Amino acid sequence: MEGKITELRMEHITKRFPGVLASDDISISVGEGEVLALVGENGAGKTTLMNILMGLYQPDEGRILINGSEVRFRGPEDAFNAGLGMVHQQYMLVQNMTVTENIALGYKKAWQPFRLSLSDVRRRVVEISERYSLSVNPDAYIWQLSVGEQQRVELVKTLCLGARFLILDEPTSALTPQETDELIALLKNMTSELSIIFISHKLQEVKALSNKVSILRHGKVVFSGNTDEHSSQDIAAMMTGHSIELPKNVDKTEPGNVVLSIKDLCVMSDRKTLALNHLSLDIREGEIVGLAGVSGNGQRELSEAINGLRHVESGSISFFGKEIANFTPRQVIDEGMGYIPEERNTEGIVPSFSIRENFVLKDVAERQFSDKAIVKKKALDEYAETLVKDFDVRCPGINTAAGSLSGGNIQKVILAREIERKPRFLIAVYPTRGLDLGAVEFIHQQLLAIRREGIGVLLISEELDEIMDLSDRIAVIYKGSIQKVLEHDEATRARLGVLMAGVSE
Amino acid sequence: MTRSFKIAFKIAIILIAALAAVLIASIILWMIGADVGATFYTICIVPLTNSLHLTEVLIRAIPLCIIALGITVAYRSGIINIGAEGQMAMGILAFTGVALAFPSVPRPLLLPLALIAAVIGGGIWGFIPGILKAKLNVSELLSTVMLNYIAAQFYSLCLRTIYLDPAEQGLGAAGTPQSMRLTDNVWIGRISGRLHYGLIIALVLAFLIFFLMWKTTIGFRMRAAGAEARAARYGGINVAFYVALAMVISGAFSGLAGGIEIAGVHRRAIEGVTNNYGFSGVVVALFGGLHPFGIVPASFFFGLLIYGATLAPSRVGVPANIVQVMQGVIIIVIVTAQMVLSNTYFQDRLWRRISHRMKKEA
Numbered sequence: 001m002e003g004k005i006t007e008l009r010m011e012h013i014t015k016r017f018p019g020v021l022a023s024d025d026i027s028i029s030v031g032e033g034e035v036l037a038l039v040g041e042n043g044a045g046k047t048t049l050m051n052i053l054m055g056l057y058q059p060d061e062g063r064i065l066i067n068g069s070e071v072r073f074r075g076p077e078d079a080f081n082a083g084l085g086m087v088h089q090q091y092m093l094v095q096n097m098t099v100t101e102n103i104a105l106g107y108k109k110a111w112q113p114f115r116l117s118l119s120d121v122r123r124r125v126v127e128i129s130e131r132y133s134l135s136v137n138p139d140a141y142i143w144q145l146s147v148g149e150q151q152r153v154e155l156v157k158t159l160c161l162g163a164r165f166l167i168l169d170e171p172t173s174a175l176t177p178q179e180t181d182e183l184i185a186l187l188k189n190m191t192s193e194l195s196i197i198f199i200s201h202k203l204q205e206v207k208a209l210s211n212k213v214s215i216l217r218h219g220k221v222v223f224s225g226n227t228d229e230h231s232s233q234d235i236a237a238m239m240t241g242h243s244i245e246l247p248k249n250v251d252k253t254e255p256g257n258v259v260l261s262i263k264d265l266c267v268m269s270d271r272k273t274l275a276l277n278h279l280s281l282d283i284r285e286g287e288i289v290g291l292a293g294v295s296g297n298g299q300r301e302l303s304e305a306i307n308g309l310r311h312v313e314s315g316s317i318s319f320f321g322k323e324i325a326n327f328t329p330r331q332v333i334d335e336g337m338g339y340i341p342e343e344r345n346t347e348g349i350v351p352s353f354s355i356r357e358n359f360v361l362k363d364v365a366e367r368q369f370s371d372k373a374i375v376k377k378k379a380l381d382e383y384a385e386t387l388v389k390d391f392d393v394r395c396p397g398i399n400t401a402a403g404s405l406s407g408g409n410i411q412k413v414i415l416a417r418e419i420e421r422k423p424r425f426l427i428a429v430y431p432t433r434g435l436d437l438g439a440v441e442f443i444h445q446q447l448l449a450i451r452r453e454g455i456g457v458l459l460i461s462e463e464l465d466e467i468m469d470l471s472d473r474i475a476v477i478y479k480g481s482i483q484k485v486l487e488h489d490e491a492t493r494a495r496l497g498v499l500m501a502g503v504s505e
Numbered sequence: 506m507t508r509s510f511k512i513a514f515k516i517a518i519i520l521i522a523a524l525a526a527v528l529i530a531s532i533i534l535w536m537i538g539a540d541v542g543a544t545f546y547t548i549c550i551v552p553l554t555n556s557l558h559l560t561e562v563l564i565r566a567i568p569l570c571i572i573a574l575g576i577t578v579a580y581r582s583g584i585i586n587i588g589a590e591g592q593m594a595m596g597i598l599a600f601t602g603v604a605l606a607f608p609s610v611p612r613p614l615l616l617p618l619a620l621i622a623a624v625i626g627g628g629i630w631g632f633i634p635g636i637l638k639a640k641l642n643v644s645e646l647l648s649t650v651m652l653n654y655i656a657a658q659f660y661s662l663c664l665r666t667i668y669l670d671p672a673e674q675g676l677g678a679a680g681t682p683q684s685m686r687l688t689d690n691v692w693i694g695r696i697s698g699r700l701h702y703g704l705i706i707a708l709v710l711a712f713l714i715f716f717l718m719w720k721t722t723i724g725f726r727m728r729a730a731g732a733e734a735r736a737a738r739y740g741g742i743n744v745a746f747y748v749a750l751a752m753v754i755s756g757a758f759s760g761l762a763g764g765i766e767i768a769g770v771h772r773r774a775i776e777g778v779t780n781n782y783g784f785s786g787v788v789v790a791l792f793g794g795l796h797p798f799g800i801v802p803a804s805f806f807f808g809l810l811i812y813g814a815t816l817a818p819s820r821v822g823v824p825a826n827i828v829q830v831m832q833g834v835i836i837i838v839i840v841t842a843q844m845v846l847s848n849t850y851f852q853d854r855l856w857r858r859i860s861h862r863m864k865k866e867a
Contacts, residue, residue: 016857017850309739330741341739350733350740361729361740365722373721 005083005165005195006032006067013062015048022048023059024219028197030165030212035187035196037206037227040216040239041436046199049216050167053197054086055079085163087154089170095143099136100125103157121160128159132190147296148179155186166190168198172205176294177464177497184209201239201436203232215239240437247444248469249288249451249488255472256285259456260306260425265315265325267298267305267480275301277480278315283425286454288447289485290461290471292496295430298480299460300342303429307339308332320424333362338423340414340431344407348414351403355395356384358402359417391416392442408439415446426450429460444470464493478502510859514852522842529838530831539823547820548813548828558812560700564770566808568593568762570707572786573793573800574714575758579631580795581718582751583731583744584638588649589759590783591656592627596760597767598663599626600691601684601774605668608688615690620764627760628753630656635752639745645752653783664776683775693769701769707804710758711797727751759783785811788836810835 008030015023022045030036038046051057053064055073063070066082073079079086093102104110104121125138134152142150151171158166168187172180187196187209200206206213207227215223215238223238260283269275276298283289293299304310305325306317312325319335327335341347349358360369360380369379384398393412395405402413411431418426428447432440447470451457461467467474474491476483476499483499499505527545534541552558572589579586586592600623607615630652637643664682673680693701718724729737730744731751738744762782771778789807793800814828845851 016853307739328741328743329738330743333741339739343735346733346735347739348736350729350736352732353729357725357729361736361742364725370722373723375720375722375725377720 003067004032004193007065008165008195009065010049010053011063011065013049013052013059013064015052015057015059021219023052023062026062026216026219026221028214028221028224030195030197033191033195034212035191035198035210037210037213038197038199038216039201039203039206039213039235041201041438044216044239045219046216047169048219050086050169050197050199053079053167054084080161080163083162083164084167085158085161085165086167087151087158087169087171089173091150091154093142093150093153093157096141098139098141099145099153099156100138102142102153103160106157106161124160125156129156132156132159132186132193134159134186147174147294148176148182151175151183164194166194166196166198168196170199170201172200172202174295174462176500177493178501180205203235206235207232217241236437246437246441246465246469247448249448249472251452253286255287256454258282259285259320260458261316261318262302262306263316263318265302265305265317266313267301267310268313269301275480276305279477279481281475281482281485283456283458285456286451287472288451288457288459288470290459290467290474291477292461292464292467292474293477293500295462297477299429299477301480302477303339303341303427303458303460306332306427307337336422336424338418338421338426340411340418340426340428342429344410344414345403349402349410352401354399355388355393355402355405355413356380356398358413359384359387359420361417363421387416387420391446408435408442411435411439411443415443419446419450423455425456425458427458427460430462431459432461432463432466440466464496467496468493476500510856511852514855515846518842518845522838522845526835526838529834533827533830533834534823537823537827539827540821543821544817544823547816547823548810548831551816551820552809552812557698560696560698562805562808562812563700563704564808565811566804567701567703567707567769568766568782569786569789569807570800570804571710571762571765572759572782573789573804574710574797575631575755575762576786576790577793577795577797577800578714578718578727578758579751579755580790581731582727582748583734584635584645584748584752584755586631586634586649586752586755587646587784587787588630588634588652589755589786590779590781591649591653592630592756592759593763593766593779593783594656594660595630595756596623596627596763597774597778598660598668599623599760600764600767601668601687604687604691605684608690610690612690612692615688616693616768619691619768620761623760623764624757625760627763628757630760631752631754631756632749635749635756638752639749660774660779661776664774668774670773681776684773686773687767689772691768692772693765695769699770701765703765703769706765708801711801715797723747723750759786762786792836792840 011027013023013026026049028036040046048057052059055075055078065071071082100118100122103125104116104118107121107124110117110120122138129136134156136149136152136156142153145153171183175183184205198209210227213225213227213235214221215235217239262279262281265276265279266274267276279298279302291299301310305312308327308329308331315325316323317325319337322335324332324335345351350361360383364370364375369376381398388395388398391412393409393416395409402410405413431443447457447459459467459470468491472488473485474488474496475485476496478500479502483504531541534544552562572593576586576589600619603619603622604615633652634645634648637648638645661682664684668684670683670685672685673683693703695701696704718728726737726742727747727750729740729742730747734744763779766778767774785807789800789803793803810832814825817823817828818825
């Protein structure tokens with residue numbers, strides 16, 4: 001292995017995209033054995049900056065220095081060769097290959113003409129995983145591994161390819177609290193040999209892991225300094241530009257009637273395995289039930305089964321006393337079900353449709369918007385103008401393609417559509433995933449507002465803070481069943497974490 | 506970025522594209538030793554010089570326009586119909602069948618009846634790949650192409666057997682497989698030369714498709730299903746139904762184009778009468794931006810190219826095949842230029858470079 005990277009600097013980096021200044025004269029530096037946390041809201045330019053560092057984008061201005069000498073990366077290959085390695089938020093692993101095979105894909109040293117020495121790769125994997133105490137089974141298939149294990153594979157892969165400097169993009173976003181703690185301990189241990197930049201907007205981790213922090217806002221560095229000299233609150237305030245206090249569910253109400261009652265529900269996953277295993281859950285009107293769990297434990301299948309998008313094998317779904325299992329999506333919608341789906345860009349909106357058209361995606365055939373199959377353009381326009389104003393959707397106009405909006409504004413479009421149709425119940429799946437604090441605040445306020453109107457809400461989330469802030473009761477899902485349902489006051493982070501990991505009390 | 510820069514950018518790209526197309530085509534012509542200038546003149550200008558030529562261009566534009574409209578409906582609904590050739594053949598067969606079976610029915614009844622038969626013939630041929638895609642997710646690329654083969658052979662078979670003109674029967678293999686001349690009760694009247702009132706039908710259909718796709722709830726749902734099928738399904742739209750419906754409409758348009766072509770131009774079914782219109786229709790649809798108002802001029806342009814190709818051999822001695830090669834080049838260059846025009850990133854970079862240089866000079 002070549003020499004260590006003792007210092008990495010990015011100086012005066014500027015990058016423009018059409019109409020946007022993604023990086024505005026940014027300078028950062030990381031020394032030997034240091035961990036730099038790059039924090040900021042979505043769209044602040046964190047990922048753009050790292051993509052420039054990895055050679056995926058060329059900066060318009062500015063330069064990159066490694067150990068004091070300037071480098072130019074024309075592509076990711078060049079960055080790898082210089083010793084930089086990045087673990088992306090979305091894991092880049094082939095599911096039906098083993099760990100060794102996945103790593104062999106990028107491990108060019110093992111490639112000879114017409115021959116690929118997998119045993120060499122395997123030896124290397126074992127060596128690296130022992131050296132950094134990253135336990136992985138080199139012969140396991142990726143699909144057999146949990147999310148936390150897959151992430152370790154990504155780390156081992158990056159290190160095997162010779163990385164002497166790690167870049168981690170939101171490494172904890174899909175991990176349980178326990179896995180997060182493990183990862184932080186591991187990374188701390190690694191700093192004896194290498195330096196790390198990690199992107200995050202979870203301030204606890206920033207405090208726990210980093211020595212230095214750089215805060216980005218609107219493509220600018222607004223603050224750089226040592227982490228231990230500043231509190232989480234200070235950092236949060238600098239991140240958003242103002243202090244945000246997320247709303248909490250405090251006003252207690254008397255529990256109403258059960259409106260959604262799920263009994264012994266069994267549903268298959270796409271891989272034809274049992275995704276929901278005799279799941280039962282009751283939700284009353286005017287309460288928010290938070291469904292906590294590590295993603296992939298049946299949350300997607302549950303929301304799809306309720307909404308008629310996935311076949312129910314057995315069990316019942318009773319909605320206001322009516323059996324709705326295996327209804328068509330249209331029938332479920334007509335029963336008054338509101339739904340904020342997991343993938344906002346492909347399930348929540350039609351991206352190439354205008355904001356106006358997306359508002360009426362479900363209701364274009366209603367008399368309010370069309371007459372004998374002919375769309376009333378004026379009614380649509382007025383409706384859209386009102387919703388854009390009421391829900392504070394930041395957009396150039398109602399004819400803008402919804403897919404061109406930021407994540408937060410797309411989510412506002414979906415929320416506006418679902419709430420404005422006056423649902424009798426709302427299912428919100430990861431409603432704030434990847435959104436910045438301002439948008440989170442707005443969405444939380446809206447969810448609490450419809451709860452006050454007496455509407456039941458099923459909130460599926462992997463953010464424990466979100467669930468604890470908003471829920472009246474918290475159900476923990478694990479491997480397709482409800483592990484336990486806790487009253488809000490009984491729930492603590494530690495207790496939920498244990499339940500989410502599958503340990504019964 | 507200033508407005509004038511944007512306009513200048515567009516004009517520059519279009520000019521460069523046109524220049525590139527002419528240049529490449531010229532090289533091809535020069536290599537085969539043709540008179541470059543005269544060939545261009547024959548293909549692009551001569552067809553516009555007198556009304557007889559112009560009507561011939563329009564005759565070719567009519568089926569192109571109708572087929573491209575149908576393909577637009579399918580494409581916008583998320584299914585790519587490259588089976589228009591076969592759907593058109595089936596439309597012609599149905600049209601001819603009705604005309605041959607009821608020659609004495611009066612025109613106000615027979616012509617609509619025969620055209621409806623053409624619509625149904627093409628519609629069924631579109632429904633098959635549509636329902637296979639909707640229910641079993643069979644690739645429409647596969648099924649439509651295979652159905653083209655079947656339709657072509659079936660068409661051939663009918664013209665050689667049950668539809669065969671009695672006058673040709675004695676000739677055996679020497680004659681052209683064709684039906685007898687159809688009764689004038691199924692003819693569409695002519696405006697000038699061979700140009701027939703199908704032109705009006707095509708224009709009305711263009712408006713109807715615009716209305717259907719952009720002004721009705723049916724079109725809204727079809728477009729939603731095509732633009733993002735998942736979101737449409739989550740929004741309670743029966744995607745499978747609208748995909749199948751779109752293919753039926755698409756096939757029906759191709760069938761109708763076939764019926765009108767026979768009723769207006771040939772007045773009998775002849776082998777090879779589909780003339781690749783089904784495939785050119787795909788190009789016209791894409792070229793017209795998958796929008797009726799773009800398809801109308803696009804089909805005129807393609808009618809021009811197709812007719813120009815028939816003039817070239819006799820006038821300047823350039824084989825029609827070479828003209829088709831030139832058409833291919835022109836289409837690729839123009840489509841590339843369209844992509845460059847829509848690349849705002851490139852435009853932005855160019856703007857910054859130019860404004861940077863101007864600042865330096867100042």
